[in-house]
Amino acid sequence: MSALLGRNSMDEKKLFKSLSDAILSYDSAAAEKAAKDAIRAKVDALKVIEKGLVPAIGKVGDKFEKMEIYLPELMLAAEAMKTAMTLLLPLVPKDKIVSKATVAIGTVQGDVHEIGKNIVSNMLMANGFNVIDLGVDVKTTTFVEEAKRSNAKIIGASALMSSTIGSQKDIIDYLVSLKERKKFAVMVGGGPTTGEWSDEIGADGWGEDAATTIKLANKLAKGK
Amino acid sequence: MSTFADRFKVREPRSFMKDSERKKIHDSALDVLESTGIRVMSSVARDSLKRAGAIVDDKTNVVKYSPDLVNSLMSKVPSSIVLAGRTKDYDLPLDRRHHYYTTDGCGIAVWDPKTKSRRQSVLEDIRKTAVLGDALPYLSIYEPMVVAHDISSKTHVLEGLKVGMENTTKHIETESTTTPEEARAQVKMAAAVVGSEEELRKRHYMSAMVCTISPLVLDGGATDAAMVWAENHVPVHITGMASMGLSGPATVAGSLVVNHAETLALACAMQAHEPGAPFLYGSVQSSMDPKTGAYNAGAPETIMLSIGNVEMAKYLDVPCSAGGMGGSARTPGLRQSIENSVLSPPLAAVGCEIMNGIGLADGSTLLSFAQMVVDNEIVALVLNSNRDIEVNDESVSLDLIKTVGIGRNYLSEMHTVKHVKDFYMSTLWDMSTYESWAESGKRDLMDVAEEKAQKMLSEHQPEKLDGARLSALKKVIDEF
Structure with missing residues (x-):
């Protein structure tokens, strides 16, 4: 540790590598340890994120795209990333925190399926979004109120039942009735949803699966 | 004289698992229910379970069942029932010697073969599927197949049920019921068709699918509805959907345990609420797509899971509607037909009594009239190759x-x-020559099936409900 405290560039590189290795080996405990080492060594937290974590999660994404790894590895990498970020983010000055956008996400009213929503939520977080996870069985009004409160740019509504997808439309209709439709991009997803459904209800995009939802969120973060 | 049900008779089921293996799954599920418990979001079900002796945590809504309690409650379940048609000709005994098929539900879109694209489903699609389902000789049970997007969400389930009851004399299975009020209204509708609520308790003209939420959650509204079904002895298909690797362990045996625990939990809640209420072991498990986590209905693991579900139903000696066709092809056609053809035969052999799934592609979301006709043919082949070999x-x-x-x-x-x-003769294709096929336009099988579907739709005249009963159905919906 004394060597780490010396903070020369070689030591920093070792720290970045240990964080990167933790993400690439899907190891939350190792990510936590590496993040704590970096904090003790007083390395700039933003630099740690940018040099250690972000390239690693990018590599994980590339592996997933090439089908070298599957969804479970992707989830574990996102969790390891989240563990390290939870420790490092509070140390980054607020004016330097650059999230792509805030996303208010939840499973719609009447529906308590949460696995798919949680996958997307974790992956959004790992990909640089500020995520407000509203949980399951979320009322239409709550989606909108929480999105406003958190200054979210994107609302993400998940529905897993053909009997509950109508609540996705309710969110959009409610925004229209408030004359606030343009303030938020609304993306929808879940088993029974389709691209046509998304078009039909006037959503801004449909997330077919977690990976495409991240791409969609990246696009929506830049503007509808 | 042979009956409609005779069409679905198959040879005596074979065992695909050893008794010791089934016992291990069952004992493991009992362990889960005793030590971990299950979250029951219905206060009605929790209260009934508490009265029966279950341990209920009022803060978390987690209910724990002792093995003795499970065994005691499960002893009240009828082991054999008859699913009734609107007329007795279509009654379906569940006696472990029949292999029936339902339509699939509940899709949200309809395939247009001309434009090769999807459109949103409407109430008229439900009417058409009921008429076609009534006409298809190897469809045993009709379930409203799609969501009527042109009807308000408040009444679309009831309107779909009415159209189904109106246009087929076969047994009706309802799905997508999310509130007890919706269940009560449907009970009134089914009672109007059979004569009275008292008669409905005896003649199970309608059954209801109720899904658990894996892992180890019983939804509030759907479970409240299950209690209403139980009160009225409407048979409930308890349909666990634990997906290997996602909402269940990534092994067949592990996912069977989760599903078995959920099935026992809801079945026991029903028995605690209404002793003797009929239920069917009705799982539709699958593996997840490793890349996306999506439901992968056509996977080989789905067959393994379904076989396991049927084995566990046999272990409990209860009626079984586990498994089904209804693959994951994104569009109707070759892949869907291959998957359906592979999914069905082992389940006919192991003793699945009701197979879900005729007519929908893309993980039970996309209706195709042509696929209904093709699936009917697949069922015909499966049934006619699983008959007893008479030796006399x-x-x-x-x-x-x-x-x-x-x-x-x-x-x-x-x-x-x-x-x-x-001898079985196909109703879909003939054995004519290449020349004859070329001369008749070199048509693809799906084109032939679509034409046959449209012909049946234009020609088939289902036995309609009389005006009085129809008015009664309408009244229930108007008052809902």
Whole structure:
């Protein structure tokens, strides 16, 4: 540790590598340890994120795209990333925190399926979004109120039942009735949803699966 | 005289798992229910379970069941029931010797073969599927197949049920019920068709699918509805959907345990609430797509899971509607038909009593009329290859073999004239030549099936409900 405290560039590189290795080996405990080492060594937290974590999660994404790894590895990498970020983010000055956008996400009213929503939520977080996870069985009004409160740019509504997808439309209709439709991009997803459904209800995009939802969120973060 | 149900008779089921293996799954599920418990979001179900002796945590809504409690409650379940048609001709005994098929539900889109694209489903699609389902000879049970997007969400389930009841005399299965009020209204509708609520308790004209939420959650509204079904002895297909690797362990046995625990949990809640209420072991498990986590209905693991579900239903000695066709092809056609053809035969052999799934592609979301016709043909092939092999003097025909002797043929024998009538003849394709196929337009099988579907839709006249009963159905919906 004394060597780490010396903070020369070689030591920093070792720290970045240990964080990167933790993400690439899907190891939350190792990510936590590496993040704590970096904090003790007083390395700039933003630099740690940018040099250690972000390239690693990018590599994980590339592996997933090439089908070298599957969804479970992707989830574990996102969790390891989240563990390290939870420790490092509070140390980054607020004016330097650059999230792509805030996303208010939840499973719609009447529906308590949460696995798919949680996958997307974790992956959004790992990909640089500020995520407000509203949980399951979320009322239409709550989606909108929480999105406003958190200054979210994107609302993400998940529905897993053909009997509950109508609540996705309710969110959009409610925004229209408030004359606030343009303030938020609304993306929808879940088993029974389709691209046509998304078009039909006037959503801004449909997330077919977690990976495409991240791409969609990246696009929506830049503007509808 | 043979009955409609006779069409679905199959040979005695085989065992695909050892008793010791089934016991291990069952005991493991009992362990889960006793130590971990299950979250029950319905206060009605929790109260009934608490009265029966379950341990209920009022803060977390987690209910724990002792093995003795499970065994005691499960002993009240009827082991054999008859699913009734609107007329007795269509009654379906669940006696472990039949292999029935339902339409699939509940899709959200309809395939247009001309434009090769999807459109949103509407109430008229439900009417058409009910008429076609009534006409298809190998469809046993009708379930409203799609969501009526042109009807308000408040009444779309009821309107779909009414159209189904109106246009087919076959047994009706309802799905997508999310509130107890919706269940009560449907009970009134089914009672109006059979004569009274008292009669409905005896004649199970309607059954209801209720899904658990894996892992180990019983939803609030759907479970409240299940209690209403139980009160009225509407048989409930308890449909666990634990997905290997996602909402269940990534092994067949592990996912069977999760599903079995959920099934026992809801079945026991029903028995605690209404002793003797009928239920069916009705799982539709699958593996997840490793890349996306999506439901992968056509996977080989789905067959393994379904076989396991049927084995666990047999272990409990309860009626079984586990598994089904209804693959994951994104569009109707070859892949969907391959998956459906592979999914069905092992389940006919193991003893699945009701198979879900005729007519929808893309993980039960996309309706195709042509696929309904193709699936009907697949069912015909499965059933007709799973009959008992009759071995008696007439079938062995020893005298005839001696009489015909060496080098002659059996063509002009009366024995042949009599039995050739039993040969299965496809209703979808014929055995004509390449030339004949080329001359008739070189049509793809799906084109032939679509044409056949449209012809049946234009020609088939289902036995309609009389005006009084129809008015009663309408009244229930108007008052809802």
